[in-house]
Amino acid sequence: MLLRLGRSKNTCLLKLWRVTPPCPPMVSTSHISPFPNGATIRMIRIARTRMLSALGPICKLVEDPAKAYNSAFLAVNHRLRESEIDDSLSGTTAITVLISGDTLTVANVGDSRAVAAVVKGDVLVAEDLSHDQTPFRKDEYERVKLCGARVLSIDQVEGIKDPEIQSWEEGNDEGDPPRLWLPDAICPGTAFTRSVGDSVAESVGVIAVPEVLTVKMTPNHRFFVIASDGVFEFLSSQTVVDMVASFKDPRDASSAIAAKSYELWLEQENRTDDITIIIVHIRDLSIAGPEACSETTQTRMQTLAKPMNSTDERSMPSGSSPHRHQETLSEHPLVPQAACVAPQAHPMSLEM
Secondary structure, three states: OEEEEOOOOOOOEEEEEEEEOOOOOOOOEEEEEEEOOOOOHHHHHHHHHHHHHHHOOHHHHHHOHHHHHHHHHHHHHHHHHHOOOOOOOOEEEEEEEEEEOOEEEEEEEOOOEEEEEEEEOOEEEEEEOOOOOOOOOHHHHHHHHHOOOEEEOHHHHOOOOOOOOOOOOOOOOOOOOOEEEOOOOOOEEEOOOEOEEOHHHHOOOOEOOOEEEEEEOOOOEEEEEEEOHHHHOOOOHHHHHHHHHOOOOHHHHHHHHHHHHHHHHHHHOOOOOOEEEEEEEEEOOOOOOHHHOOOOOOOEEEEEEEEEOOOOOOOOOOOOOOOOOOOEEEEOOOOOOOEOOOOOOOOEEEEO
16 A cells, blocks of 8 residues: 655655465465655554554455445544544545455555556557546546535635636646645645545545555556656656566666656756655466465566655654454565665565
C-alpha cells in the first residue's frame, strides 16, 4: 500500500508485506505497501498498523477484496478520527496492490497510481490499474460539488483568474490544479477528492471509500509499477513503463525514474513532491489459480521498492511492528525499514 501521509515534507518509510500463511488452496498471496512522506511518524505507524489489522483474515480479503478494502479503509479513517492524532488538515492518500496467484487487486484513494506493462503485438503498453481521484475527473468534481465544495485553483481563490471558469484540462493547468475549499473558508485546499483522514476536507466530500479494480494477469503482463503522484506529476504512465523496460535491473529503472522526476520538479517549480516507486517484475506466469498450488510458488515476482524524499535527509527510526497473528498480513522478515534520502534512495530487491 502506498500511503502519502500529510501535506508536509518529512521522512518516508517503506514496507513490504507477504501474507503468511497463504490460504489453502491459494498460491502465494502478497500485499505490497510503501508509506512515503509522513506528516508525523506517529501517524505513519497508526495508519500502517490499523490498516493491517482492519483488513482482517487474509482468506476474507481474497474472497471479497472490494468488501474487505472498503471496510478497512473506512475503519482506519474512523480510528484516526478517534485517535489523539489531529487529522483535521492532515491525512493520507493510499494505493494498495494485493497479489493472489494470477490476480491483481488494486484499491486506491487519492492520486498515487498503479500501472501495468502489457505486451500488445510488438509494443509494450501502459495500462492504468487505478484512476487518479482529483477534481479533473468529471464524476469526482460533480460529487464533491454536491457535497458543498468550492472547486477553484489558487489563482482563482486569489482573484487572478475568473472563479466562474469551472473547466480544467489535466496536464495543462500551469502547475495550479483545481482544489477543494470550504464554502466559507480558504481551506483545506486539497487537490485530491479521496483520502484517509483530512476531516475538514471530508465535510466537503473527500471520502475514504476506495475504488477497487481486479485484473487477471497473463504471460503478456511483464511488470507493474506503483508510484506516488510525485512521479506522475510530470511523467505519463507510458513514459514510466518505457523507462522501466529500458533497464534490465529494476533498481536502475527506479533510480532513473526518481532522478528524472526530481529533475522535472525542480525545472517546473521551486519545490518537489514525494517521489516513491515500487517496481514488480512478473516471472514465469505460466500456471495460475488453485490448480497451481504446491510447496513452491509457481509465479515468481521480483520486487524492487524505492522510496525517495527530495527535501529531507533524516533517518526514520524503527517503529513498533504491526500486530502479527495467524492468517493476517504480516511484515516480510527479509525487508527492513528504509529511510528516505535525497537525491538518492535505498533500493531493495526480493524474489517472491
